[in-house]
Amino acid sequence: MTDTTDTTLNTKGITIKRTAVTFNTDTDSPVEALRPIDLDIAPGDFIALVGPSGCGKSTLLNVLAGFIKPTSGSALVGDEPITKPDIDHGVVFQDYALFPWLNVIDNVAFGLERQGIGKQERYARALDNLDMVGLKDSAYKKVTELSGGMKQRVAIARVFATDPSIILMDEPFGALDALTRRFLQHQLLEIWQKNRKTVVFVTHSVQEAVYLANRVIVMTARPGRIKLDHRIELDYPRDFASSEFRTLEKLVYDQLDEELAKTFSLEGGQGYSGD
Amino acid sequence: MKSAAKPFGSSIVPFIYASLFIVTVWQLVVTFTNAHVALLPPPLLTAETFFELIISGELFVHTGASLGRVVAAWVLSAVVAIPLGLAMGRFMRFERVMDPLIELFRPISPLAWIPLAILWFGIGETGKIFIIFIATFFPILLNTVSGVKGVDPVLIRAGQVLGCDTDRALFTKVILPAAMPTIVVGLRISFGTGWAAIIAAELVAAQVGLGYLIADGMEILRSDLVLVGMITIGILGVLIDAVFRILNNRFAWGS
Numbered sequence: 001m002t003d004t005t006d007t008t009l010n011t012k013g014i015t016i017k018r019t020a021v022t023f024n025t026d027t028d029s030p031v032e033a034l035r036p037i038d039l040d041i042a043p044g045d046f047i048a049l050v051g052p053s054g055c056g057k058s059t060l061l062n063v064l065a066g067f068i069k070p071t072s073g074s075a076l077v078g079d080e081p082i083t084k085p086d087i088d089h090g091v092v093f094q095d096y097a098l099f100p101w102l103n104v105i106d107n108v109a110f111g112l113e114r115q116g117i118g119k120q121e122r123y124a125r126a127l128d129n130l131d132m133v134g135l136k137d138s139a140y141k142k143v144t145e146l147s148g149g150m151k152q153r154v155a156i157a158r159v160f161a162t163d164p165s166i167i168l169m170d171e172p173f174g175a176l177d178a179l180t181r182r183f184l185q186h187q188l189l190e191i192w193q194k195n196r197k198t199v200v201f202v203t204h205s206v207q208e209a210v211y212l213a214n215r216v217i218v219m220t221a222r223p224g225r226i227k228l229d230h231r232i233e234l235d236y237p238r239d240f241a242s243s244e245f246r247t248l249e250k251l252v253y254d255q256l257d258e259e260l261a262k263t264f265s266l267e268g269g270q271g272y273s274g275d
Numbered sequence: 276m277k278s279a280a281k282p283f284g285s286s287i288v289p290f291i292y293a294s295l296f297i298v299t300v301w302q303l304v305v306t307f308t309n310a311h312v313a314l315l316p317p318p319l320l321t322a323e324t325f326f327e328l329i330i331s332g333e334l335f336v337h338t339g340a341s342l343g344r345v346v347a348a349w350v351l352s353a354v355v356a357i358p359l360g361l362a363m364g365r366f367m368r369f370e371r372v373m374d375p376l377i378e379l380f381r382p383i384s385p386l387a388w389i390p391l392a393i394l395w396f397g398i399g400e401t402g403k404i405f406i407i408f409i410a411t412f413f414p415i416l417l418n419t420v421s422g423v424k425g426v427d428p429v430l431i432r433a434g435q436v437l438g439c440d441t442d443r444a445l446f447t448k449v450i451l452p453a454a455m456p457t458i459v460v461g462l463r464i465s466f467g468t469g470w471a472a473i474i475a476a477e478l479v480a481a482q483v484g485l486g487y488l489i490a491d492g493m494e495i496l497r498s499d500l501v502l503v504g505m506i507t508i509g510i511l512g513v514l515i516d517a518v519f520r521i522l523n524n525r526f527a528w529g530s
Binding site: 065066067084085086087089090091093095097098099101102110111113114115158162 | 427429430432433435436437438439440444448449452453455
């Protein structure tokens with residue numbers, strides 16, 4: 001495991017078995033965020049989770065990250081049940097979550113230090129991973145000096161540095177402008193194609209989902225269930241303008257629109273408490 | 276907090292204007308009211324006394340004594356308040372127990388402790404340090420608590436998924452550094468409150484110190500000495516704050 005160009009890929013599948021989440025609120029009746037869900041994710045798959053706001057896609061991601069325990073059912077990475085956050089289950093957050101008191105390279109090396117890797121080795125690996133996202137020259141900058149797009153690239157370098165078997169991404173490009181977003185989507189795909197880690201990617205954007213994922217999952221309005229589970233066989237890099245791409249986009253949009261309609265009628269009709 | 280990044284020159288200019296303004300008003304009051312020198316000595320006489328005390332070295336002795344007491348009490352305060360604040364910020368139950376106690380003690384001015392300080396510790400150094408300890412304790416404690424509680428939860432999650440699998444690791448690697456800027460602010464504020472409380476502390480039968488200089492000046496009807504003591508406290512207060520702002524900038528990743 002000392003060689004960064006290790007050929008034995010660390011990537012695992014994810015099994016979600018009858019996983020449901022209900023939140024207990026102080027004031028209202030319990031909120032059912034996630035109906036029992038079953039999902040098998042093969043090692044090396046790139047899954048995009050799409051759904052209306054509050055549909056439970058982030059909840060599902062938080063279960064996979066070990067941040068929240070499911071009310072019932074279980075989720076496994078490989079054969080291991082997820083019980084708590086684990087360095088083997090990498091997470092990329094929407095708002096980057098870089099440590100502002102550390103410079104860029106120390107952010108990327110943070111997990112490596114926790115894995116007990118010596119200073120020289122972890123700096124070499126951190127640099128390799130920064131190079132991968134094109135930020136080698138910014139290694140010794142303060143993270144507060146970076147733009148949003150650069151911060152997220154550092155976060156991506158940080159998550160790949162520790163070589164986790166799955167990577168969970170919670171609307172990672174949601175806060176970025178359209179051009180930066182395109183650039184990062186492209187960069188992420190290149191990295192993923194090289195090391196084929198299992199990625200679960202939550203997004204609001206249908207285009208992003210169809211562009212990145214080889215399997216798109218549309219979730220229903222709360223309580224979240226799986227509405228559509230569609231494999232995307234288009235070759236990478238995909239062309240936004242191609243008719244196949246557009247057809248797939250429409251397929252996902254049609255499913256999503258039904259759910260959006262439900263969400264809004266729910267909000268208008270009865271006292272929907274929102275998130 | 277950004278202002279600290281400005282060159283020293285541009286931050287000192289407003290103080291020069293303010294000083295000129297005060298001296299002008301002061302001189303005008305002396306001229307028009309014809310105030311007795313024992314009540315309000317003119318600026319020039321006060322300046323003379325100021326330089327006499329500098330040349331004789333007396334002012335440095337008083338300043339050194341006061342500064343020494345504030346530093347001692349402030350360090351002691353930090354040693355007690357930071358760990359306590361960290362524990363309160365971290366453990367909600369502990370905070371719930373401690374909070375009412377602190378809320379009860381906090382409004383009591385350090386001045387109110389003087390009688391007890393004399394009774395308990397006599398008129399030596401301990402009593403004075405105790406008073407300043409009271410004055411410096413709460414700003415450090417409260418800032419430490421809010422620093423720990425204010426850590427962005429997403430940073431804690433990031434720490435957890437990056438291998439901080441024990442509470443201890445999470446605390447030393449994420450929570451403490453994340454809370455550091457707020458703690459440093461508490462240290463800065465408390466040095467200010469400690470410095471402001473020095474007079475109260477040195478009213479307790481001091482033999483040396485700026486508070487002594489002021490109290491003694493009053494007794495022998497030397498208002499110029501009183502004013503020199505006050506001016507020194509003011510100037511040093513500003514200088515100490517400036518030093519802290521520079522130190523603070525080293526930790527000011529958050530701003």
